[in-house]
Amino acid sequence: MNATAPATHSATDPPATGVARYRAGTGRPPWQLSGSAVLVAALFALPGGYVVWRALTGGALHLLVERRALEPLWRTVQLAVLVSASAAVLGTGLAWLTVRTDLPLRRLWRVLAPLPLVYPSFVGAAAFRSGLTPGGIVHDLAGNLGIDLQLRLHGLVGAWLVLTLFTYPYVYLPVAARLAGLPSSLEENARLLGDRPLRVFRRVVLPQASSSIAAGALLVFLYTVSDFGAVHLMRFETLTQTIYRNRLFDQGRAFALALLLLALALLVVAAERSVARRGARAEAAGGRSTLCVGLGRWTAPALAGCTLVIGLALVAPAVSLADWGLFGWFRQRRGLAALRLDWGDVAGATWSTVWVSVVTAVVAVAVVLPVAYLLARYRGRLGGIVNGVVVAGFAIPGLVVAISLIFWTLHAAPFEFLIGSMPVLVFAYVVHFGAQAVRTAQVAVAAVPRRMDDAARLLGAGRIRRLFTVDLPIMAPGLAAGAGLVMLSTMKELPATLLVAPIGFRTLVVEIWDNYEALYLAEMGILALVLVAISALLTWFLVVRRADHLA
The missing domain is CATH 1.10.3720.10 (MetI-like)
Incomplete structure (x- = not known):
């Protein structure tokens, strides 16, 4: 904040033309x-x-209207829209449940909900794919139950699921912080007028948190269009994959597509800045403690939903990685096969x-x-x-x-x-x-x-x-x-x-x-667990411990 110059000056005060401008932040x-x-x-x-220079001088801009350029662009936008929408719904729902309801163990859910950030998206994709392959923990557990699991995650569905699970915290964190700071007076008035909790959420809470939801969803969109590893493992070719494949043998096409991706990303940033400015103008000062909504008969479904999301986004990848890593380690201890690591x-x-x-x-x-x-x-x-x-x-x-x-x-x-x-x-x-x-x-x-x-x-x-x-x-x-x-x-x-x-x-x-x-899945599992452990420590100290909504 910029302080104003004092009204009176003592003999020891610096000249007003220098420090007063400096304090007001108006000087050069x-x-x-x-x-x-x-x-x-x-x-x-x-x-x-x-x-921009290579794309404009390379004579390849005409390639942008070809089908080979428009198809990966369409797939990129399609995936980004789907992931952003699902992450917005998932992140907002979790934020409301953990901040504004009497959900059992909600302080624990507040700590766990942002932690999928510790996984790089390609590590999460690898964990899901390895868990579902023959020899993976999910495949073997299904076999023990008599289920012949033929599910294979790939394509649009696989990329959408993986990216949604590992990007929803980008929506959850700002929305949870916003909900924690909203005054309860508007909701109490709506409740006194006879509105049910769902109607109060739709008419009062959602409009107040809309700027945070939009900002988080745009960040997810930006993350998705720039993702490289997860879409590669899910065999869903987006602009990043096409650029990577053409970078050596068709540089003109690679730079033309890179310009397309750059323009798309900058457009998203411009939209995010606009939303952020509008949200800052609409910011409301926090009043009394936030209103806690009783879930009643919806407690069990809400608890099951939180368990499912955290189980898929946080626990399942860790179990899959640990299964492969420990399997390889025990195999080496028994002298059956040495790790290539x-x-x-x-x-x-x-x-x-x-x-x-x-x-x-x-x-x-x-x-x-x-x-x-x-x-x-x-x-x-x-x-x-x-x-x-x-x-x-x-x-x-x-x-x-x-x-x-x-x-x-x-x-x-x-x-x-x-x-x-x-x-x-x-x-x-x-x-x-x-x-x-x-x-x-x-x-x-x-x-x-x-x-x-x-x-x-x-x-x-x-x-x-x-x-x-x-x-x-x-x-x-x-x-x-x-x-x-x-x-x-x-x-x-x-x-x-x-x-x-x-x-x-x-x-x-x-x-x-x-x-x-x-x-080499065992070696991959061990290395991924080391990376996740380091990321988890940093995420705890930088995100979870400092988050406003945990106060």
Whole structure:
């Protein structure tokens, strides 16, 4: 928040023309800050700009109207609409049950509901497919019950089910937070006028939470159109699959389709920003404690529904992965067959995952910090433009970022030495996930008391010294939260890691992918459990423990 200048001034107050403007956030930012922010925007715009340039100069735009381009586009939009709609219904229903009703064990359900975020979508898809194959735990349990299970998850249905189960928390979290903050007076008035709970939900609660539902659903839509691993395993070809398949032998088509995917993603981001602004204007202040609706005879069906969702989205993948991993481990202990994986491989992949994620998180926070200062302390058009470019980087699918950087390093004359290097991989991560640290960094900058900064300035401390002695110690918790979000996303990123990582650099997601493609399910299960365990710890500390609706 921007403080106003005091009405009276003492002899020790700084000149009004300097600090008063600074406090009000109306002064012109230092040229060093503006220049840094513009440089950050240019770097974040590089992958998307290169895709646009290659698509426009490659002479392949006419391919966009061909059937081979329109069919994967239609499948992508079809899947994204279905997943967004089902995730909106599922996430909103779970949020209402766990926040606004007397559901038994609802505090436990509040903790469990966001946890499917710990699974990368391709790991969840692999777990479902391996569980249903002969030798999988679901297939064997059905056989023991005398059921000849012939179910195979693939195509549109399989991709829809998997992505819905692992993306509904993106709707659940904002809707649950919104429902927890709604005043109960409107619902109480409706109840006094004779409306039943379902009618109250439809006429009062749903309109109040509509902006949160829409924002979460648009985020799910964006996640779905950029997904690579789950749709590949479910054999449902979307734009990401077509781009990946054409990246080497038909680059013109690949970049034309990448431009199509980029335009679709940016359109979704623009819609999300519009919804967010409308939701901010409609934000209502919380009143008394939220109204608790008695479920009555619907308690058992509601409990069964929550159990089914959590069982499918959280428990079933873990059981399937543990079944394959433990089966392989016991098989090796009995001397029947050795695992094609030793603990050194697991430790090496884990260490690579952790250290590259930490480096990316630190770099991302450092890069977006000038943007956060510009947004928090200076009102102006420049801050909004730079922030928009950074957010657009998050909208660009990781596959598109990776392909653009690969071919840019191949064709940029002074930068050939960067081909297949670690800096390019970290840069791809930062462009794709840096936006996740902007908001927390902005809040952290705004939390620094202006008086402390003014006092340090009067004592002669320069900008760098004030940053390290005054600002950073206060901003550290907020910056750490943003860094953690970037770290969590980085360790689960598949396409950028597959395409951009240096030769021989093996992270957990790459090892999991390669082992599953080679049908080494036991090895895949062990590696996936390690990744899920690390993701679960980060998700607990960054999402569940900090969620407003758990208060």
